[in-house]
Amino acid sequence: MFLENINDGLAIVIMLIAVLVTIGLGVLMFFLIKRNVMKEKEEHDVIVENAITQRAMVDSIKQFIKKVDRFGAMTLYYIDIDGFGDLNEVFGTEACDQILKEIAARILRVLPYKASLCRYKNDEFLVFIKDEDNKGRIEKIASQINEIINSPYQVLVGESLNLTASIGMVTYPQAGATFDELYSNLELTTYVSKRDGGNKFTNFYASIKEEETDNMVYFQEIKNAILNKEFVLYFQPIVNLKDKTMEGAEALMRWNHPTKGVQAPSTFLKVLEQSGDIKWVGEWGIESMIRMHNQMAEKFPTIPMRFSLNLSTKQLLDPTLATKFIDIMNKNNAKPDQYMLEISDFMMVERIAVIKTNIYKLRDFGFKIAVDGFELDGQSVQNIQRSPIDVIKLGRGFLKDIENNFMKERFLQILVKYAMDNNRQLICEGIETAEVTKYVKEQNVFYGQGYYFAKPMSQEAFAEYLEKHQYKVLLDDVSSLEDSEALFKDQDMTPEEEHEETPEELLERIARGEDIGES
Numbered sequence: 001m002f003l004e005n006i007n008d009g010l011a012i013v014i015m016l017i018a019v020l021v022t023i024g025l026g027v028l029m030f031f032l033i034k035r036n037v038m039k040e041k042e043e044h045d046v047i048v049e050n051a052i053t054q055r056a057m058v059d060s061i062k063q064f065i066k067k068v069d070r071f072g073a074m075t076l077y078y079i080d081i082d083g084f085g086d087l088n089e090v091f092g093t094e095a096c097d098q099i100l101k102e103i104a105a106r107i108l109r110v111l112p113y114k115a116s117l118c119r120y121k122n123d124e125f126l127v128f129i130k131d132e133d134n135k136g137r138i139e140k141i142a143s144q145i146n147e148i149i150n151s152p153y154q155v156l157v158g159e160s161l162n163l164t165a166s167i168g169m170v171t172y173p174q175a176g177a178t179f180d181e182l183y184s185n186l187e188l189t190t191y192v193s194k195r196d197g198g199n200k201f202t203n204f205y206a207s208i209k210e211e212e213t214d215n216m217v218y219f220q221e222i223k224n225a226i227l228n229k230e231f232v233l234y235f236q237p238i239v240n241l242k243d244k245t246m247e248g249a250e251a252l253m254r255w256n257h258p259t260k261g262v263q264a265p266s267t268f269l270k271v272l273e274q275s276g277d278i279k280w281v282g283e284w285g286i287e288s289m290i291r292m293h294n295q296m297a298e299k300f301p302t303i304p305m306r307f308s309l310n311l312s313t314k315q316l317l318d319p320t321l322a323t324k325f326i327d328i329m330n331k332n333n334a335k336p337d338q339y340m341l342e343i344s345d346f347m348m349v350e351r352i353a354v355i356k357t358n359i360y361k362l363r364d365f366g367f368k369i370a371v372d373g374f375e376l377d378g379q380s381v382q383n384i385q386r387s388p389i390d391v392i393k394l395g396r397g398f399l400k401d402i403e404n405n406f407m408k409e410r411f412l413q414i415l416v417k418y419a420m421d422n423n424r425q426l427i428c429e430g431i432e433t434a435e436v437t438k439y440v441k442e443q444n445v446f447y448g449q450g451y452y453f454a455k456p457m458s459q460e461a462f463a464e465y466l467e468k469h470q471y472k473v474l475l476d477d478v479s480s481l482e483d484s485e486a487l488f489k490d491q492d493m494t495p496e497e498e499h500e501e502t503p504e505e506l507l508e509r510i511a512r513g514e515d516i517g518e519s
Helices: 002-045 054-068 085-091 093-110 135-149 179-195 208-227 269-275 278-299 321-331 353-365 378-384 406-421 434-442 459-467 470-487 503-511
Strands: 074-081 115-121 124-130 153-156 159-161 165-172 200-203 231-240 245-257 261-263 306-310 339-343 368-374 391-394 425-428
Touching: 054 074, 054 115, 054 124, 054 179, 074 093, 074 135, 074 179, 085 093, 093 115, 093 124, 093 135, 093 153, 135 165, 135 200, 165 179, 179 200, 179 208, 179 269, 208 245, 208 269, 231 278, 231 306, 231 459, 231 470, 245 278, 269 278, 278 306, 278 321, 278 339, 278 459, 306 368, 321 353, 353 368, 368 378, 378 406, 391 406, 406 425, 434 470
Parallel strands: 165 200, 245 306, 306 339, 339 368, 368 391, 391 425
Antiparallel strands: 074 124, 074 165, 115 124, 153 159, 231 245, 245 261
């Protein structure tokens, strides 16, 4: 019995030892794997020879601050490559890693011998220069960094690209007494450079926190909104005033803010343009519009619709825009003639080569091209007839004073004749009442858009609007108004009309440079 107890106790001890050894080996393996992962990460962070790791950089800065206290000086640069994330989709991770190595090597070439460089995040770099706070010298270095980054990079055989960087700069101890304070101000100065369009540097100054902190928070909110998919499209109907049918809708971007509610583009569009995210807006917008069109076509197969999307000048200056849009359409098997792209300044099509190339590529593919907010004046009416515009959307200014629109009506007559003769479409924006709708029809403009028909609405509300044919109800009211006025029209009271100048005669006078006045 005694021996049996000893054997049982020994077995338990052996089991406990085995368990402890297994746990110990597991812990050891965990730390070895963790160390190898961290080592691999650090090796990845050391992007080129003579660069250091992120950890080594932070430790070095903290140690320097501890050593010199407030009796030393240093400068930190934060270098954020503008729009680099988009390149991964185009060229792939391997090619982009090579570009980043080339960027790091270039930066090192313009840094003084006492400087350190590390890859701080994916496409962002941190530079530390000891014993340096001379404003002239540090701004000269920043300028050299911008310049050397902006030189062409060879990415594929026969293909190169140019990059820019947004740089923030701080000096110790003026911009902070700790690494965390310095880094916070680096983020702020880098944001200012990026917000202003990139390819520049911003040096820390005393009032920057007071002036820019709220703006940076808003900037970061918008970045998070993109990641969290908080942007949505709203739709405003475009109707056929004559046939009382649906023509389509303009897609308008909105930000569904988690605390402030639905935000209009005026609150965020400028920030998107400054940050470079406006490129994302275009691609997201057209893909979202295609999905919505497919849903509406399935739900309302008897209602033909064309959706339109606004393009800003900043978007049109992207040389890849047309190619990206065409690829998206092909990928989704979408028909381009069911979509319209709106621009605000048709004159820039001929003035700026990259915009002209984009517009003609998109039009040749099958998109309808519209000019938004067209102003009725003699020069514009002449110039529009030489442009690749399919649809002319009359600006709201035309409807501001319809009682005194004589000269604008004469220009509109020319435009209506041109549209009829050349298969162009006229749409009047800003219609807000039944009376204005009637007036627009009397000018032989038979497509309209405005608050009278509906304000921009969510996808769900737009589907309900179509289902209830609300546009027909509103246009029936216009017809009732026309019938009512026709009953009281006294045909015998029509005065004898004087000879009116024809549209052709008016155009000839404009071409001769005559002062035609406004009455």
